[in-house]
């Protein structure tokens with residue numbers, strides 16, 4: 238068990254998460270002994286991701302993790318993220334919302350966030366802007382549709398006997414049919430981008446590019462021996478994982494956040510007050526608290542998959558065998574009363590704020606939306622920054638109202654999306670209409686399909702399947 242093997246388990250996993258593998262290894266001589274891998278079954282479920290960071294274990298993962306850390310910490314990469322967010326906001330999101338407000342068009346905020354995140358993630362990871370969000374929105378966003386359907390198919394693999402989904406895949410039927418076509422879409426789209434970048438690099442162009450694609454095509458293999466910068470399939474795997482990690486999670490988080498705000502006018506009023514008095518994103522304590530609170534209740538990645546490298550004992554006292562499948566319900570964890578208190582199911586951003594008015598730090602093992610330990614999310618900081626920029630821009634300039642009677646229901650998927658999207662109408666200006674607030678308070682809970690109960694059923698199924 239990790240607690241028994243480590244001199245100091247917290248130091249060990251924290252060191253690994255930071256990328257201090259030397260420190261981590263001193264405490265635990267071999268990464269295999271961290272007993273924290275995802276296991277061979279995970280790789281089978283997520284075969285579409287190939288050898289990308291999300292799906293692999295051990296030494297290859299270590300090289301990918303360390304090289305990604307180098308990239309994510311690079312000042313130019315962080316600058317690229319900030320400038321692409323700013324320009325997408327000004328040049329695409331604002332004109333899109335202005336147009337919707339002017340023409341009184343109902344829009345799907347979930348679709349808007351997905352496209353926004355796809356465009357910005359694509360600029361950051363590939364240097365290419367697909368322009369999927371614009372006033373003349375292309376009807377189908379190919380990558381997004383493929384990712385959504387692929388993620389649903391992977392979710393169902395968790396329930397089916399392996400032989401069944403393999404046969405379905407072989408014959409191209411059911412959800413496996415969608416997964417196969419998603420695979421073709423990813424290969425085609427990334428194949429084109431990779432070959433044109435190789436050509437640009439060959440011609441001496443893109444010398445100063447800092448996107449992930451260029452970085453991995455030129456990655457230092459004396460430092461990262463297992464990476465294969467010249468292998469197109471390898472590059473496709475690396476970039477696909479980064480794209481999926483950046484796009485789907487952040488758009489899911491923003492969608493649930495905006496829905497929760499529409500249900501809690503008191504929180505919205507406090508956010509409006511904060512953003513009218515503070516102008517730097519780092520100082521937006523209440524916005525940060527509200528985003529964390531939203532992800533506690535609606536974690537974009539609701540499940541986490543672990544597989545012990547050798548027999549182990551969980552902190553609960555349960556014995557687990559080597560290679561057994563352990564699914565942790567992050568969704569359930571965020572709602573447990575003994576962990577979060579009697580008001581665990583309520584949306585209360587104040588729980589994240591200390592008496593002195595600063596942000597209250599919650600350990601990652603308690604707030605697991607970004608995972609904990611060596612495989613913790615690498616993009617947490619970027620994600621918070623991006624979400625705050627988008628939230629502030631929208632809240633400062635627009636009022637939005639969820640369409641009367643619109644059903645809020647989660648899709649059974651490995652990413653917590655809304656089944657029917659988030660349909661809203663938008664108006665310009667900061668004025669909070671008091672009538673609308675009162676009306677909202679009266680309506681609270683009246684037309685919401687209880688998403689909690691749907692997800693509780695999902696969690697229960699998972700628990701039953703894993704034991």
Ligand code: HEM
Pocket residue numbers: 290291302305479482483484486487490532536537538541542605606607608611612613614615616617619620
């Ligand atoms: C609200 C936004 C986000 C949430 C909730 C989130 C959550 C997570 C979670 C739960 C994991 C662990 C997945 C697993 O073990 O299967 C993860 C891993 C990861 N995330 Fe994020 N993520 C977010 C945004 C981002 C962004 C914007 C990026 C990149 C720009 C990113 C990059 C990564 C990477 C590279 C990993 C793999 C880490 C590893 O396996 O070592 N994430 N994220």
